[in-house]
Amino acid sequence: MNATLTNPRQDRARFIEADSGQWLRCHTPQGKRYGIPSSKGDGRYYLVNTVSCDCPDHVIRGATCKHIMAVRYHCARVRAERNVA
Ligand SMILES: [Zn+2]
Numbered sequence: 001m002n003a004t005l006t007n008p009r010q011d012r013a014r015f016i017e018a019d020s021g022q023w024l025r026c027h028t029p030q031g032k033r034y035g036i037p038s039s040k041g042d043g044r045y046y047l048v049n050t051v052s053c054d055c056p057d058h059v060i061r062g063a064t065c066k067h068i069m070a071v072r073y074h075c076a077r078v079r080a081e082r083n084v085a
Pocket residue numbers: 046048053054055056057058065066067068
């Protein structure tokens with residue numbers, strides 16, 4: 001058996017990152033944030049950067065939520081692509 005342990009939150013973050021072309025670029029009083037559409041499809045956007053998000057997972061549980069992870073993946077990918085170019 002060669003089972004790979006997957007973290008469901010990481011999987012969702014990858015999925016969200018794949019859609020990063022749809023994210024909004026927001027400038028808030030707290031600095032730059034990405035507006036990431038809610039996965040519930042209710043038309044709301046979460047304001048996210050690499051350390052904070054305004055979804056309940058982060059605000060209530062203090063978790064590194066899938067949105068924060070997605071932004072981290074996104075930043076890493078953008079940096080990697082820039083280095084290649
Ligand atoms: Zn979040």
